[in-house]
Amino acid sequence: MIQFILNNQVIKTTAKAGMTLLDFIRENKQLKGTKIGCREGDCGACTVLVGTLNNNNISYQSITSCISPLGNANGKHIVTVEGINLPESLNFVQQKMVDNYATQCGYCTPGFVVSLAGYAIEKSSESTATSNDAMSGNICRCTGYKSIEKAAVLVDEKLEEKDKNNQIAWLIKEGFIPDYFRNIPQKLQQLKPVGLEKKGTIVANGTDLYVHNADKFSEEAIYLISNENSLKGISFTKNICTLGANTTVTQILENKRLKSIFPKLKQFLKLVSSEQIRNMGTLGGNFVNASPIGDMSIFFLALNSTLTIKNKEGEIRQLPFQKFYKNYKVVNLKDNELIVSISFEIPDKNTSFNFEKVSKRTHLDIASVNTACKITIKTNIISEAHISLGGVAAIPSYLSKTNNYLNGKVLNTSTIIEAEKVLQSEISPISDVRGTSDYKRLIARQLFFAHFIELFPQTINFQNLVSK
Numbered sequence: 518m519i520q521f522i523l524n525n526q527v528i529k530t531t532a533k534a535g536m537t538l539l540d541f542i543r544e545n546k547q548l549k550g551t552k553i554g555c556r557e558g559d560c561g562a563c564t565v566l567v568g569t570l571n572n573n574n575i576s577y578q579s580i581t582s583c584i585s586p587l588g589n590a591n592g593k594h595i596v597t598v599e600g601i602n603l604p605e606s607l608n609f610v611q612q613k614m615v616d617n618y619a620t621q622c623g624y625c626t627p628g629f630v631v632s633l634a635g636y637a638i639e640k641s642s643e644s645t646a647t648s649n650d651a652m653s654g655n656i657c658r659c660t661g662y663k664s665i666e667k668a669a670v671l672v673d674e675k676l677e678e679k680d681k682n683n684q685i686a687w688l689i690k691e692g693f694i695p696d697y698f699r700n701i702p703q704k705l706q707q708l709k710p711v712g713l714e715k716k717g718t719i720v721a722n723g724t725d726l727y728v729h730n731a732d733k734f735s736e737e738a739i740y741l742i743s744n745e746n747s748l749k750g751i752s753f754t755k756n757i758c759t760l761g762a763n764t765t766v767t768q769i770l771e772n773k774r775l776k777s778i779f780p781k782l783k784q785f786l787k788l789v790s791s792e793q794i795r796n797m798g799t800l801g802g803n804f805v806n807a808s809p810i811g812d813m814s815i816f817f818l819a820l821n822s823t824l825t826i827k828n829k830e831g832e833i834r835q836l837p838f839q840k841f842y843k844n845y846k847v848v849n850l851k852d853n854e855l856i857v858s859i860s861f862e863i864p865d866k867n868t869s870f871n872f873e874k875v876s877k878r879t880h881l882d883i884a885s886v887n888t889a890c891k892i893t894i895k896t897n898i899i900s901e902a903h904i905s906l907g908g909v910a911a912i913p914s915y916l917s918k919t920n921n922y923l924n925g926k927v928l929n930t931s932t933i934i935e936a937e938k939v940l941q942s943e944i945s946p947i948s949d950v951r952g953t954s955d956y957k958r959l960i961a962r963q964l965f966f967a968h969f970i971e972l973f974p975q976t977i978n979f980q981n982l983v984s985k
Contacts, residue, residue: 522595523548524597525697527708533736539582539583540587542565542595558794561654561791562627570705579631580722584723586739589722591710594701594704602695608693616668622658625656629655629665632654635651645783648673652792653791678691686699717737717740718730718737721742725808747761748801751774757861762799762857762858762859798813809911812874815913816872817861819915822860825860829853844912865893867893871967871968877951885956886957892972898926899926902920904916904923906961908946922936923936929976934982937962940962
């Protein structure tokens with residue numbers, strides 16, 4: 518039996534764990550404020566908040582409920598737009614939306630309101646997130662966004678007054694959320710959710726699988742692994758970083774040590790999906806989905822990472838990530854195996870890392886071509902190169918020939934130009950909806966150059982690259 522709290526109501530249901538949270542909310546509970554839009558996690562109309570109990574505190578994140586399995590709500594607090602309504606007035610976010618005429622047809626409005634409410638709950642003095650970050654997964658086809666942004670600015674200004682020592686009490690007092698939020702930690706502690714069945718298709722948070730299989734999984738048994746502790750966590754041992762397979766992009770983005778290792782981490786990861794999907798999508802799920810343009814696959818291929826894989830008998834093997842992809846949607850993983858973690862060597866002072874992506878939209882879009890690069894330079898010699906490229910082959914590509922060519926070469930314009938020729942011989946892009954083969958070759962060239970221009974501006978100049 519699945520047990521959770523929906524707004525202020527304790528839910529105990531025998532509904533199938535694989536049905537979408539959206540369908541349960543709308544059809545089983547008749548809460549129609551959570552809208553059906555794209556059913557692919559793109560538009561944000563179905564946004565809800567998921568509250569997870571950590572000791573006596575609850576942390577909230579926005580997710581798209583259209584591609585989230587109901588079973589993942591087990592033991593959580595789920596908040597819909599109805600759950601942030603005040604008894605006798607609009608809440609603070611809703612009122613600012615009205616004051617700034619930030620709604621027209623209104624279909625997307627509940628999703629924006631829920632995203633901003635979640636932002637208000639989680640906003641702290643240490644956080645660098647903005648209201649625009651919080652709404653990055655919400656699409657409006659009417660307003661042009663400026664009126665919504667004006668409302669969000671007023672939310673930001675009000676949150677500057679937030680009492681960091683009594684955050685929930687302050688939010689209730691200022692009309693952001695209703696009074697019942699005070700008692701949710703105690704209510705969650707009283708729940709006794711039991712483990713769900715461990716059979717069927719393995720699903721983490723569903724951001725890839727549920728896009729095409731939501732109806733299928735609503736009828737079948739699925740094995741939900743998102744709450745398995747053995748697959749969680751980010752750890753550092755000497756010069757190795759290890760990330761559990763259930764690590765999300767948001768958890769990477771918020772990790773202080775990783776932000777110090779990769780100073781441009783926020784810039785890189787803001788190019789990956791939307792706020793809601795970054796809160797949901799797991800590394801293991803992204804890897805196993807085996808998309809030729811999977812952003813995190815490209816990211817970790819360039820880090821020369823190693824996978825730890827375990828079978829049902831508990832036997833463990835380690836595999837270089839560059840050997841994981843065998844063919845289109847075919848990976849080096851047996852039926853009884855699961856990715857446990859991925860690890861990489863922390864870059865030293867001589868090593869630089871960069872990530873680049875081109876898509877039809879800068880944000881909230883899948884890549885036409887994406888690439889990452891880790892380069893180690895010693896006395897102006899490239900001692901180690903690891904470059905990955907997506908969208909140019911049937912699998913996420915680790916450019917072995919290009920990397921081998923670069924190793925031991927002097928870092929200069931001639932080396933980069935010759936290496937790009939090797940790169941072109943190594944890729945085989947096809948024409949599709951994201952661009953022609955020629956276009957992808959051109960973008961691969963430009964992004965390859967961009968790595969060196971970005972990382973070594975004193976040595977590599979764009980004009981010199983393109984003039985030769």
